[in-house]
Amino acid sequence: MRHLLEIDDLTAEEIDRILSIATSVEAPRVLAGKGAALIFEKPSARTRNSMEMAVVQLGGHPVYIQGHEVGFDTRETVEDVTKTMACFHSVVAARVFAHSVVERMAALDLVPIVNMLSDDAHPLQALADLLTMRREFGELTGRTVAYVGDANNVARSLALGAGLSGMNFRIASPGGYGFSERDADRIVTAGVSIEVVDRPEEAVAGADVVYADTWTSMGQEAEAERRRRAFEGFQIDERLMGFASAGAIFLHCLPAHRNEEVTDAVLDGPQSRIWVQAANRMHAARGAMAWLLQEKD
Numbered sequence: 001m002r003h004l005l006e007i008d009d010l011t012a013e014e015i016d017r018i019l020s021i022a023t024s025v026e027a028p029r030v031l032a033g034k035g036a037a038l039i040f041e042k043p044s045a046r047t048r049n050s051m052e053m054a055v056v057q058l059g060g061h062p063v064y065i066q067g068h069e070v071g072f073d074t075r076e077t078v079e080d081v082t083k084t085m086a087c088f089h090s091v092v093a094a095r096v097f098a099h100s101v102v103e104r105m106a107a108l109d110l111v112p113i114v115n116m117l118s119d120d121a122h123p124l125q126a127l128a129d130l131l132t133m134r135r136e137f138g139e140l141t142g143r144t145v146a147y148v149g150d151a152n153n154v155a156r157s158l159a160l161g162a163g164l165s166g167m168n169f170r171i172a173s174p175g176g177y178g179f180s181e182r183d184a185d186r187i188v189t190a191g192v193s194i195e196v197v198d199r200p201e202e203a204v205a206g207a208d209v210v211y212a213d214t215w216t217s218m219g220q221e222a223e224a225e226r227r228r229r230a231f232e233g234f235q236i237d238e239r240l241m242g243f244a245s246a247g248a249i250f251l252h253c254l255p256a257h258r259n260e261e262v263t264d265a266v267l268d269g270p271q272s273r274i275w276v277q278a279a280n281r282m283h284a285a286r287g288a289m290a291w292l293l294q295e296k297d
Contacts (some may be wrong), residue, residue, distance in 0.1 A: 003106040006121040008190040022287030030293040031060025034090040041067035050281035086110035112292040126161035127284035141166035146207035151179040163192025172203035
């Protein structure tokens with residue numbers, strides 16, 4: 001049984017296979033007549049819509065479940081919820097706060113488990129990012145991704161995915177907001193090398209892709225003002241994009257706090273691919289679930 005909890009659960013060859021399925025004209029009907037449980041402790045516009053439509057395209061029936069309806073470890077244990085879902089569904093996906101929840105679900109090995117986001121990882125976003133870059137550039141080997149901002153779950157998954165795909169990864173974060181020692185060890189263990197720099201200009205210089213995420217993620221709202229002060233000078237604007245290579249693109253996992261981590265001029269400008277990237281969430285999810293179910297069979 002294969003699960004997708006983080007992007008480095010996959011090999012480079014498996015990532016390539018998933019992206020190939022994602023770009024196929026016809027989706028394999030691996031969920032025909034079957035259900036997919038989509039459990040959301042955290043709400044999301046893009047994740048819900050992309051996952052539901054991906055399940056439909058695979059021939060299945062998506063069931064959206066709010067976190068309070070299952071009550072992980074309050075109404076029932078994570079394990080009992082997973083066993084219940086496996087009675088009805090061929091795949092279970094969960095968007096959770098604690099990464100340990102999806103790890104416990106996968107440990108039962110009943111049906112494929114997909115991490116739709118946790119505090120540690122966002123593998124479906126990384127797959128969509130790689131798909132966007134591959135459609136833009138073709139071959140990814142040797143290309144450079146520059147991430148400017150908080151070294152969060154999105155950054156970790158992106159670093160792993162980019163590195164496994166043969167890309168260079170640079171990151172610039174304010175002091176105290178870089179990768180933790182644990183995350184850095186995970187990245188190195190996966191065989192990925194990253195370049196950590198102090199200034200956004202150093203990260204962006206000559207890059208093919210410039211990437212940003214919000215400075216304050218869901219659940220960190222109480223830190224918003226402190227984070228805004230810490231991230232002064234890390235906003236991506238047209239001046240900063242000018243340090244990137246000719247033909248560079250801008251990506252953002254969304255939602256964006258406009259004119260905070262990135263200006264309107266960049267978000268809506270000619271280098272932006274944020275809506276293509278958002279659309280690719282559906283294609284990447286379809287590819288990932290199709291691959292997992294084919295591996296199961």
